[in-house]
Amino acid sequence: MSSTLIDERTAPTAPATGTRWRRLLFGRDAAIIALLAVVWLVALFAVPHFNSPSTLYYLLEDIFPVLLIALPMTMVVITGEIDLSVGSMVGLGSVVVGALVQGGMPFGTAAAVALAVGAVGGALNGYLVTKVGLPSLAVTIGTLALFRGLAVSILGNRSVTGFPQEWKDLAQSRMFGSGTALPSIIWLFVILAVVFVTLLHFTPTGRATYAIGMNDEAARFSGINSDRLKLGLFAATGAISALAGIWFVLYYNTARGDNATGLELSVVAAVLVGGVSIFGGKGGLPGVIAGVLLIGALRSALRLADVSSDAINVATGVLLVVTVIVPSLVLWLGRVRKALILGVRVRSGAPGAPHREEEL
């Protein structure tokens, strides 16, 4: 902190250009992007076939639902809430599409109904969290079971297959002809990413999102309609999860009750790996997108290196645990260093010890 006197009456201004650059270069977004680059480079040299276009294609298709859902989930977590029901909503969305198409409805209409179901389900989460005032963790554990239960009850243990080819092409085809790397469907992600990055990083709504995460009550007093924003974010998360469900049906050509079981874990892991604080108020979309790609690259590289899929799950878990404890570790090391310099013994956990000055 600088030692210059600060006039309290002056309005807060943007930080000096130097600070801004430092933030950009040494922030968590930059760290996670650098980590992604390192993993990618190592994989390119060490893992055979990692540089083939098909690898990138399957990598992107494999993590596509996570990419989509991570966008609204990032904003939900920044407000200090969480949504664990997304995986079940992907399942419910795909089952709704499957059941309606089987019942003779055209695919487009069925998809629209599924999107509406997603928005309503998400709004139910949002209503219980904001209007009833319940913790989102408990609510969405409940709806995780509820949505999955509905999905499983609608189709039982049947599965629906045989969707129209022109729709399937939408999810399965490649943008520049066969053998190239980019899936065509990536445009959907690009559009949504532009919308969400703009919303979070360049609009008052985005600033309000951070303000709520920092201090919900203070945000309310400064005139932010916290409830409405959270409700909207939960509804958006539900709708986009259902969208991912529709994609799921088309890409894998099957609608089943247990589609995308456990996907919520991957999404939450990606968002946290991407540098968003679980306590809210911190993080950004560039880091999260890099985090999703990091997990995708890691999985893809391990798979190509013939590591079993279970070990890949272990790697995802380790990555999640390590990224969340690193900030605490850095903080602790900083305390130890300061204590060594000052010659004071560190007693972590003692009352009054400054270990909570920054909750990460």
Add this chain to the structure above:
Amino acid sequence: MSAVTAPERTFRRRVADLIKRRETSVVVAIVLVVALATSVNSSFAFGRDGWRNLLLTPSLLVVLAVAQAVVIISKNIDLSVSAVLGLTAYATGEMFTAWPSLPIPVVVVVAIAFGSGLGAVNGLLVSRARVPSLVITLGTLYIFRGLGIAWVGSAHIKPSDVPDSFERIGIASVLGVPVLTMVAIVVVIVAAFVLGSTRPGRELYAIGSNEEAADLYGLRVQRRVFFSFVASGTLAGLAGVMYAARYVMVDSQAGSGLELQSVAGAVVGGVAITGGSGTVIGAALGAVLLTTISRALPIVGVPDFWQQALVGALIIAAIVLDRVLANRHARRLVQEREPNVEPAEVAR
């Protein structure tokens, strides 16, 4: 501030309190479900098998719900219990195959200690790194389950792998009560005593109500939280041994999904997810209610598939009810203190 005199504990007041308790309503719900299912098919509760299953089936989830209650009361959560159960269940069978001469009690103790060790990993990460337990145990759920699959692969424990005497524990009854049910009851009694009447237990409630205040008061928050996770790992390990004895067939997916059911059981039984309130007995009764409902559904003609949706609806109903009751209680307390304030101003 004047001292508030405690209301007189008259008999009527005690009865009224008892009726208002969450545990009472859960018991009523269990009785209703059992009565309904029995009226459709009398073998649900009567007959040798019906009676045994009625008592035996919930015992596993009861132990897990108690484990979950211990951590939820201190405002944490342990999502890795199901993976710990899977690992210890497989370890139990594996020890019998690897060292057939090992006496059963040794195997049981080692398997439970294995669970404690896994719980200690959670506890260390949560209490030291000061990261929410939701995130840590989500990670360790992945890690433990992944390690389990890597270790077990497509192999599984078969009934021929375990000694007959161990297999019999899973089905044996003493005086009409299955042994595993007795184990669960002992766990509930011990945990209820520790949480209700000992210092470490009461401190967990204090930590769950307000961690910062507990810290300022001088409670050793980190240590208590650490040991609450060791306890939940230990109980999950015990549940793993029970799983091995009850089902004998153990594969790499043993117990998957039970983490949510254990949370559901505790929450339905009145353990608030926001920490600091609820009882172990409530959590155990919640678990009994959930298992009994899912066993009763097919009998009253509802397909199995609806069970999960019902569990979800029950969780939501339970937390909404908790919130409504807490609000009403808070409003009444404020009104007792300041009778002139309009109730509307008290809300929120």
